[in-house]
Amino acid sequence: MHTSIPDGEGLHRIVIVGGGAGGLELATLLGQSLGKRKRAHITLIDKNRTHIWKPMLHEIASGSMDYTMHEIDYLAQAHWHHFRYRIGAMTGVDRTNKRVFVEAHVDEDGQTVTQQRSFPYDTLVVAIGSRTHDFNIPGVAEHAIQLDTAEQAERFHRKLVNAFIRAHAQTQERKPGQLQVAIIGAGATGVELSAELHKSVRTLVAYGLERIDADRDVTLNLIEAAPRILPALPERIANEAMRILQGLDVNIRTNARVSAVKADGVQLDSGEFISAELVVWAAGIRSFVCLQNMDNLAINNINQLLVKPTLQTTIDDNVFAFGDCAAAPWLGKEEGTLIPPRAQAAHQQAQHLAKQLRHHIEGRSLQDFHYQDFGSLISLGENWAAGGLMGSIASGTLFVEGYIARFMYNMLYKKHQLGLHGFWKVALDTVSGFIRRRTTPRIKLH
Template identity: 40%
Template structure:
């Protein structure tokens, strides 16, 4: 197998790049490699975990997207890279029973884009990897949801027999993922009680604790945004503990540096990210965090034909600013590389200016009815604080813009309408 341009990683940025390139250059020129068969927008994983979003309705098939957008899809995990020979090794794919579906394969390329995202950074905390769930992928969110259902069912059974019971959930990390998950879980806890859990009272029996090591939650965002989010969390009986350094995690509890113990039937790690360990084995330049070091043109340092983008890339843009690991960074980098490759295909001169990150602000979902955030203005350093229904509509629009990039305007509109109608005819939470 061979392709002119191979994109490894079908996350938000990698998939958008493959779709846009495919529509311009065609399947003989563009290939996407991913270890999964379908794509989900990663910022929505907290909804999958809470059960308010059905992964089987949300996921988009890579094979379908490849057919519709004019690229080739190769299914399998990246194993190794021979940069000198310009070849990848893609691992075999097997069923749950061990039956091989696809063999190990080699893929040749002219240009390579690595967009494999990030994974959890446990910072050496004892028990963190063994006793927590991190929302890195769809299977993590589904594992959390099923575990939550089992705990709720057990608590309901105990209560029906007159025994005291509660479910304790601890979320470690007060960034956007942790805050959004806490808010979504509190909203979902009230809904679950309406679907057969008659003895459960969400605010009373489902205890949610959010632990953050910094002096405040949402540390990278403006203080006003963090304060508004904290108020909303506290109004929903979510306990928030800041300046809290977790020192140990066990199967049923979390301990911090002050010796405080937090009971935990279910524990989520959302306290930091790092690049996948695989990147350090590829023979490419990486930084201390394992990210691939790239220049302002997104080329991996030391290579003229290997690029990296998104969370796995350590990028200093043309203005000398470090690019943050955010979805909007990946979207912008996808557009920059699109222009790079289209120019190459047309035999035009390369871009003269490197990539420059533009911060358009940040929005944080606080449930299905409200969001908070800041929008960057045209004046440098100026931003608007937004909250409530308006902020919620803007948050939802980000998901639709991503869908439009990979599905087109018409299909995105039809899909949005279909999902709206489906939500009116199905339970508000996934119950199986």
């Protein structure tokens, strides 16, 4: 039985489902404008209590970043920026009565925190992001770790540290695959994790695990079904990343399709078996199954909501969707081209909707969203990155690498923080982070 929540009676009720990079930024912007001035009641619903910027998950997994120092508490952010946060996972909507249904939230001890509830809305915005796609390959759920959340990334890191401590302490000969890592999917996440792990495992060994030789005992396997790594990015970026990863002794397998993941490694279609103690699945994306329960809103084959150029769903103008969960047309490109699932796209869409939702409340016409591709940057370690910046040098692409590219990569995160906190808080956090990194281990050791 659902409990009805009457929040925001008397005001236009905007409910945002999903507190990822786009959803949290939109809630913050609307709270600062409409919420603060009592022109609308803003509610953010998310099944988690805290937010972490998803492009950082590979750093959490490798241990080079302690995510507890970077996570944002939804309750605090809501309090500071004039919106409301409610915990729970969306299960569906009733578009006739304009209600969002949220399942009961149960804690780690099995105790019910909140009952099943429903929230009324006048305008609904869906920004629940995406998850990795296992393509129904046997063994992925049981034996591989997917990097969709900070908890999953942290779980991988714990398993990594435990594997190294176990190998250092044991007296018998090591088993086949021990201290071997298989990363399936050579998109941005897989490539960045490979580069980050090369350094972090050597740093880990330096903290007293002298019986392990990282160069001799550890193998990083990067497995990709496509003919090259980073198949969604320009070939020049992929070639540069390939050169750097090969220099880091990452074992790269392209044109390698995985047929099964097992407890002790990865089975390829070719019949080859790659032994591995740790397996990460980072291949493909799809949106969440709950989007099939959106009261007949149109979705595509990977559960993305179909939206118009205004980011309104194709069937209901009072329901918007953006980010990875939306199949949004890329205006100016060939018909049928969709906006790619990138953090910069979600950021631009949040900025756009923050303005357009004010027009929607007032009954004014909405402007179409035009995505500006500023290029792609791939992190290849703490001080190195590579990528292409669009619109430079006579409207072409400016390729950058090294320390400059890494600085630009870091600035993407700072831009996200600025959208959530403003200049002074970001400046103070940056200074405190600089000091903290000189008084703590170089990687997280637990």
